[in-house]
Amino acid sequence: MVNALILYKKEFGVVCYIVFFEKVFIITLVKMDRQDYPIMALGGRFYKKNLIAIGQFTRKGELKRLFGLADKMKKSVEKREVRDDLKGFCIAELFYQPSTRTFTSFLAAAQRMGASYVIPIPGMSAYSSAVKGESLADTIRTIEQTTAADLIILRHPEDNSSAMAAYFSRVPIINAGAGKIEHPTQALLDLYTIRQELGRTNGLTVTFLGDLKYGRTVKSLSKLLALADGKTKMVMVSPPSLRLPKDDLNYLIKNKVKVKETADLKTVLAKTDVLYATRIQKEWFEAEGRMDEYERLKGKYDINNKIMKLAKKKMVLMHPLPRVGEIAYEVDDDPRAAYFRQMRNGLYIRMALLRLILKKEN
Ligand code: NCD
Secondary structure (H helix, E strand, O other), X not given: OEEEEEEEEHHHOEEEEEEEEOOEEEEEEEEOOOOOOOOOOOOOOOOOOOEOOHHHOOOHHHHXXXXXXXXXXHHHHHOXXXXXXXXXXXXXXXXXXXXXXXXXXXXXXXXXXXXXEEEEEOOHHHHOHHHHOOOHHHHHHHHHHHHOOOEEEEEEOOOOHHHHHHHHOOOOEEEEEXXXXXXXXXXXXXXXXXXXXXXXXXXXXXXXXXOOOOOHHHHHHHHHHHXXXXXXXXXXXXXXXXOOOHHHHHHHHHOOXXXXXXXXOHHHHHHXXXXXXXXXXXXXXXXXXXXXXXXXXXXXXXXXXXXXXXXXXXXXEEOOOOOOOOEOHHHHXXXXXXHHHHHHHHHHHHHHHHHHHHOOOO
């Protein structure tokens, strides 16, 4: 009798077949692309494009265009302008995972751009037909039909969810967080924040701190920084078991980024321009039944005013949030603490993105 056990490790881009044949077993490794579904580069244009992964950005002009429009949206919001850029358009927001910032800023962005119909559904995993076993491919095609949406914003726990949704959808998909691998709009607002806080995005030393294994924001932002400036230095600070996955590390090295890995934050702070803190992602430990490890690791790198004394006077402290103790409230008044300004930038970036994707003339 032959028993075949198929392990599908999308994170490593490898499908591993273990075939048991009597007492002998054969292991076959098949190299796969990281994604099962094609993802197209932007090629200098946003109009009608999906935004699935940071790798779609290949030209500096794309960021310049997006950030330039985000600057205009910032002024427009500050003037309380009533805009009608997206009059007549319908935007659906499907969230299968919890969210505060991403969900509300996309919703506010769609409304502030004057979209006529906004369909926000934050409880997809509990209240949609997913509970009855409907596939994501069918749900996406359903929403397209029932709402006549012109664009769908999707957050989902599967790594390839957005790529798959884009494959089945006839309207553009924006990835608002996919599994453990990508959160492109967060990376864009993060880079926009660095530009705003420091006046530049080049020649910086960016230190990423915390859960670099499961966190998707670090993976997207580090790739975007590599694109924005080949001379960025990156320091990856994490416990050994939460290091950045090899594929992500190799991507950075291939793109000529100087990367240093360490478990010690204090020794690298004096040379850090941007400190990007992240939370230990409890939900993935839970899913893998490793809560003991979570309890051991949480609180390891908590930042307080004493730690901030070791940092540069002009350092920028960022966090995608939510925080669960990584940054003490006392740090909030430090002028270097940029995380509240950072989340406001999400509104401007998302307003700009919606317009660039939905409107031809811009
Ligand atoms: C992040 C996410 O969902 O990946 N949050 C966000 O969108 N700002 C970070 C996190 O949940 O830790």
